[in-house]
Amino acid sequence: MTDEKFMKIRLNSIHPSAPVPFDIFVHIGEKYIHYLRTGDRLAAEKIENFERRAPDAFYIYSSERDNYKRYVKERMNSDQLPTKEKALILRESSMSLVEEMFESPDVGRALSESKAVITDFVSFMDKDPDAMAHLIGLSSHDFYTYNHSLDVGIYSLGLGKVIGYSGAELHELGQGALFHDVGKRHVSVDIICKAGPLDDVEWAQMQKHPQFGLMILNNYPVSDAIKACCFEHHESYVGNGYPQQLVGDEIHPMARIVAITDTYDALTTKRSYNSPMMPSDALTFMKEKLASRFDPELIRSMYEILFKMKEAKIAV
Numbered sequence: 001m002t003d004e005k006f007m008k009i010r011l012n013s014i015h016p017s018a019p020v021p022f023d024i025f026v027h028i029g030e031k032y033i034h035y036l037r038t039g040d041r042l043a044a045e046k047i048e049n050f051e052r053r054a055p056d057a058f059y060i061y062s063s064e065r066d067n068y069k070r071y072v073k074e075r076m077n078s079d080q081l082p083t084k085e086k087a088l089i090l091r092e093s094s095m096s097l098v099e100e101m102f103e104s105p106d107v108g109r110a111l112s113e114s115k116a117v118i119t120d121f122v123s124f125m126d127k128d129p130d131a132m133a134h135l136i137g138l139s140s141h142d143f144y145t146y147n148h149s150l151d152v153g154i155y156s157l158g159l160g161k162v163i164g165y166s167g168a169e170l171h172e173l174g175q176g177a178l179f180h181d182v183g184k185r186h187v188s189v190d191i192i193c194k195a196g197p198l199d200d201v202e203w204a205q206m207q208k209h210p211q212f213g214l215m216i217l218n219n220y221p222v223s224d225a226i227k228a229c230c231f232e233h234h235e236s237y238v239g240n241g242y243p244q245q246l247v248g249d250e251i252h253p254m255a256r257i258v259a260i261t262d263t264y265d266a267l268t269t270k271r272s273y274n275s276p277m278m279p280s281d282a283l284t285f286m287k288e289k290l291a292s293r294f295d296p297e298l299i300r301s302m303y304e305i306l307f308k309m310k311e312a313k314i315a316v
């Protein structure tokens with residue numbers, strides 16, 4: 001059981017370059033134990049050791065939330081840190097939002113917090129030409145709903161930028177992509193975490209997540225585009241997707257983007273029954289074997305992202 005007094009963070013969002021301005025705890029048994037005290041510095045070896053053993057078990061006081069955000073912002077604005085490290089800090093610090101999106105009873109709070117997170121991603125991408133490639137290069141190799149949501153958000157911002165989205169439209173796309181699977185809140189964890197293919201009953205339940213997502217989002221003042229990312233991301237370009245069997249342009253353009261980034265992420269991450277594909281293999285597979293599902297022009301634009309990754313010397 002976690003305590004409201006504490007907020008989970010990823011240790012990778014802390015950079016060893018400066019003393020930490022808040023206490024950090026580990027959760028062991030029922031207790032929160034000091035791991036670092038305010039003013040201590042985090043040794044790089046300590047991060048690696050602990051991350052390997054207990055990746056999710058770091059906390060700060062919830063009351064330090066703003067302090068933590070300020071800390072992340074300062075790191076992101078520092079001239080000292082290379083793009084790759086900034087990408088890691090931004091990605092890891094955003095995980096608490098994604099956890100909130102799936103675990104907190106209040107989706108509204110996650111929705112409003114996500115605006116600032118998307119703004120941080122967009123301004124990082126705007127400021128640094130290699131940012132997108134590094135953010136994508138850091139994508140998790142494990143398929144886990146939280147990682148998946150964040151990565152689909154990042155890829156969608158990348159693809160959106162490539163095809164010329166900016167400003168409010170790009171933000172909307174980022175938010176829609178981040179929340180595309182929010183309906184999985186209503187699908188049993190046993191189905192979501194099942195190691196292996198789903199049986200018919202489980203599959204039927206899983207396929208309801210776009211409807212569940214729409215039901216959730218209908219309770220909040222979000223745009224039709226954001227709702228479409230959630231409700232239409234499993235539609236297929238030729239019309240045999242779900243839940244509405246929409247065809248081609250009937251599918252909202254942002255949902256067409258999410259359909260691609262969603263599949264791309266599923267192919268490039270490891271699940272219990274498949275091994276991850278390299279980015280270029282995944283795209284070739286989508287272009288050749290799954291072509292009918294996607295907007296062909298958007299698939300072509302995905303290659304631009306691969307190109308940027310190659311330029312930033314990330315293995316594709």
Ligand SMILES: [Fe+2]
Pocket residue numbers: 180181209233234262
């Ligand atoms: Fe989905």
Ligand SMILES: [Fe+2]
Pocket residue numbers: 148152180181262
């Ligand atoms: Fe998804």
